[in-house]
Amino acid sequence: MAPKIIIHGGFFSESLTSDEVKKAKQDALTRIVKSAFQFLETHSALETVVYATEQLEDCDLFNAGTGSQIQSDGKIRMSASIMDGVSLKFSGVINIEGVKNPVRVAEKLLQTQDSVLGGDGATLFARKQGFNYYSTETPQRRKEYESKLKAATTGTVGCVALDKEGRIAVATSTGGKGFEIPGRISDSATVAGNYANANCGVSCTGVGEDIVSGAIAAKIVTRVTDGLSLQQACERTFAELKPFDGFAGAIAISKNGSIVHIDSHPAMVFASFDGNRLEVFE
Ligand code: ASP
Numbered sequence: 001m002a003p004k005i006i007i008h009g010g011f012f013s014e015s016l017t018s019d020e021v022k023k024a025k026q027d028a029l030t031r032i033v034k035s036a037f038q039f040l041e042t043h044s045a046l047e048t049v050v051y052a053t054e055q056l057e058d059c060d061l062f063n064a065g066t067g068s069q070i071q072s073d074g075k076i077r078m079s080a081s082i083m084d085g086v087s088l089k090f091s092g093v094i095n096i097e098g099v100k101n102p103v104r105v106a107e108k109l110l111q112t113q114d115s116v117l118g119g120d121g122a123t124l125f126a127r128k129q130g131f132n133y134y135s136t137e138t139p140q141r142r143k144e145y146e147s148k149l150k151a152a153t154t155g156t157v158g159c160v161a162l163d164k165e166g167r168i169a170v171a172t173s174t175g176g177k178g179f180e181i182p183g184r185i186s187d188s189a190t191v192a193g194n195y196a197n198a199n200c201g202v203s204c205t206g207v208g209e210d211i212v213s214g215a216i217a218a219k220i221v222t223r224v225t226d227g228l229s230l231q232q233a234c235e236r237t238f239a240e241l242k243p244f245d246g247f248a249g250a251i252a253i254s255k256n257g258s259i260v261h262i263d264s265h266p267a268m269v270f271a272s273f274d275g276n277r278l279e280v281f282e
């Protein structure tokens with residue numbers, strides 16, 4: 001099986017950002033997708049989605065890990081999840097605070113019975129596992145927060161990988177919508193935003209409430225499992241967002257190696273690579 005990988009960096013808002021930022025995001029995604037592909041050649045899909053998502057979290061251009069958006073009370077709360085298409089184990093952290101890489105905490109939770117933790121429980125678990133306090137706030141996010149500039153729904157990150165053995169895994173990480181009421185739950189650590197099985201894996205971005213209403217990732221995976229092609233499954237699921245004008249994007253890979261990216265509104269930020277063909281959003 002030829003390995004495949006696709007990553008996303010949320011949405012790009014032409015009206016709120018410049019050509020330089022767009023170019024910087026294209027360059028960052030190209031660098032990360034190539035380095036993650038190289039990693040995938042000698043590691044599992046599961047190890048690779050964590051590796052790629054960690055790099056995306058560390059890049060302050062994106063709204064996950066360093067560079068996460070600030071909530072209405074001035075604090076940053078992040079969410080991340082992982083799903084292993086082989087073991088069908090889903091793990092995640094919801095509204096965790098003060099850790100550098102939420103996806104690494106989610107990775108630890110793959111080993112535990114209580115595999116999705118929220119709020120203080122997630123943060124305490126991380127500390128007990130040796131994740132030291134780290135501030136993911138950047139001057140740019142503070143400036144946006146202070147000027148009450150809504151940088152709406154830009155920059156969640158995600159990765160879907162298919163490895164040589166045909167195994168699929170997915171990871172998604174976010175700083176949320178920005179300016180949300182503390183306690184709001186993002187889709188990124190739910191099966192609507194991040195889901196995989198042996199047939200398919202999907203990571204979403206966009207307005208979490210719309211992604212949950214559309215149950216997007218779980219629906220696409222189910223439809224592929226029930227026999228639709230990946231393209232058909234994505235199109236049907238996104239058609240169901242139309243009645244409520246759902247704002248979402250998704251990246252997906254199926255077990256036969258099909259890669260799809262789809263969005264209900266322009267323009268999702270993504271990059272895919274299979275060793276030969278590199279596709280980067282324009
Ligand atoms: N889906 C994320 C959320 O609603 C935001 C995003 O994808 O940009 O928390």
